[in-house]
Amino acid sequence: MASATDSDAGLAALMAAAQAGDIAAYQRLLKEITPRVRSVVRQSRRFLQPQDVEDLVQETLLSLHAVRATYDPKRPFMPWLMAITRNRLADGARRYARRTLREASVEPVTFSDVPANRDAEEYRDPEALRQAIVRLPLRQRQAIEMLKLREMSLKDASVATGTSIGALKVSVHRAVANLRRLLTNA
Amino acid sequence: MAMDHDTGALIHRLAESAEPVQPLPRPWVRTSAWVALAIAYLGLVIFVVSPRSDLMAKLSEWRYVIEQLAALATGVAAALAAFASVIPGYSRKFILAPALPLAVWLATLGQGCVQDWISSGPHGLTLRPDWLCFPSIALVGALPAVAMLAMLRRGAPLTPRLTIALGALAAAGLGNFGLRFFHPQDAGLMVLVWQFGSVFALSALAGWAGRYMLPWRAILDSERHFSR
Numbered sequence: 200m201a202s203a204t205d206s207d208a209g210l211a212a213l214m215a216a217a218q219a220g221d222i223a224a225y226q227r228l229l230k231e232i233t234p235r236v237r238s239v240v241r242q243s244r245r246f247l248q249p250q251d252v253e254d255l256v257q258e259t260l261l262s263l264h265a266v267r268a269t270y271d272p273k274r275p276f277m278p279w280l281m282a283i284t285r286n287r288l289a290d291g292a293r294r295y296a297r298r299t300l301r302e303a304s305v306e307p308v309t310f311s312d313v314p315a316n317r318d319a320e321e322y323r324d325p326e327a328l329r330q331a332i333v334r335l336p337l338r339q340r341q342a343i344e345m346l347k348l349r350e351m352s353l354k355d356a357s358v359a360t361g362t363s364i365g366a367l368k369v370s371v372h373r374a375v376a377n378l379r380r381l382l383t384n385a
Numbered sequence: 386m387a388m389d390h391d392t393g394a395l396i397h398r399l400a401e402s403a404e405p406v407q408p409l410p411r412p413w414v415r416t417s418a419w420v421a422l423a424i425a426y427l428g429l430v431i432f433v434v435s436p437r438s439d440l441m442a443k444l445s446e447w448r449y450v451i452e453q454l455a456a457l458a459t460g461v462a463a464a465l466a467a468f469a470s471v472i473p474g475y476s477r478k479f480i481l482a483p484a485l486p487l488a489v490w491l492a493t494l495g496q497g498c499v500q501d502w503i504s505s506g507p508h509g510l511t512l513r514p515d516w517l518c519f520p521s522i523a524l525v526g527a528l529p530a531v532a533m534l535a536m537l538r539r540g541a542p543l544t545p546r547l548t549i550a551l552g553a554l555a556a557a558g559l560g561n562f563g564l565r566f567f568h569p570q571d572a573g574l575m576v577l578v579w580q581f582g583s584v585f586a587l588s589a590l591a592g593w594a595g596r597y598m599l600p601w602r603a604i605l606d607s608e609r610h611f612s613r
Binding site for chain 1: 391392394395396397398399400401402403404405406407408409411471472473474475539540541543601602
């Protein structure tokens with residue numbers, strides 16, 4: 200089933216139409232390129248969980264959207280898309296490395312207060328935390344992933360989710376309360 | 386599968402919020418526009434400060450002319466490289482565009498030092514403080530630098546440090562080009578250390594702050610602002 204969008208010229212035409220304000224063309228373009236972006240992310244980051252792959256795919260789509268005016272319809276489309284994808288992959292890797300470094304640099308701390316000591320140890324299990332995040336309701340999970348794990352600003356997360364900043368704050372608050380409950384009951 | 390559903394929802398939201406955008410002109414077109422603005426501003430500054438009294442005589446000295454042309458070419462090439470670096474998919478070779486004029490500029494300044502040594506001996510290479518150079522170049526290049534930053538922020542911050550360093554080199558290079566029309570300092574070593582040194586320092590300083598001046602987050606915020 201060869202479609203016009205199989206070729207670079209087809210994608211370029213869709214992007215040019217999207218720049219002119221054609222919503223249907225833009226939606227079709229994003230749907231066409233998403234599997235390609237996902238495939239590149241999977242190939243270059245084989246160790247990532249499917250959720251992390253999807254995070255990077257979404258971040259690439261958001262970035263593409265933000266800089267769509269930089270596409271020149273007279274130039275090929277795929278090199279433009281791949282340059283953005285590679286850049287977001289590299290940025291994601293830097294953030295991942297920073298996060299890993301921060302987690303690794305946390306020294307075990309003991310407190311004289313016994314309950315405080317027990318809580319601190321329970322929260323240091325990253326796998327349990329990951330499982331707990333997966334069990335959160337969709338909105339709360341999105342809020343935690345975007346604001347806490349990917350360190351997006353409230354504004355960016357608001358654009359990405361289509362919800363207000365106030366609603367995001369509420370979701371984070373509820374997510375943290377739920378995580379605390381899930382982790383202490385585990 | 387849940388995340389695939391999220392990605393589908395994201396695509397839907399992005400498509401619905403997308404307003405028409407004007408594709409950015411090609412890098413050389415943007416460079417021409419920026420250089421035209423910068424030259425007009427330099428002309429105004431030179432007119433206000435008033436040109437050096439020996440300008441006509443200097444314009445007949447090949448060394449002065451070559452140094453000025455090399456500074457101008459460095460600024461223009463750095464601007465082209467900066468504008469190309471914010472367009473995804475452009476060849477990274479563009480980044481090397483200012484290398485040749487920069488080498489010519491440095492070589493003519495070095496040759497000037499040697500010539501001063503031959504004609505005046507050690508006195509020809511006396512280095513005196515010239516604290517006016519750094520702020521003067523920064524001031525003369527200020528408006529072009531602001532315009533450059535505003536134009537670069539419309540692109541994609543693929544290499545923020547390098548892009549900002551190139552943009553600063555462009556503004557400072559043109560700033561130095563303008564400075565020498567009214568600042569009567571032509572001793573080889575003085576120009577090399579205080580003027581070229583200031584251009585280099587400003588570029589390095591700006592490049593260091595590149596990630597703060599050109600972050601993805603600002604581009605996303607700006608997009609959100611204009612698309613709502």
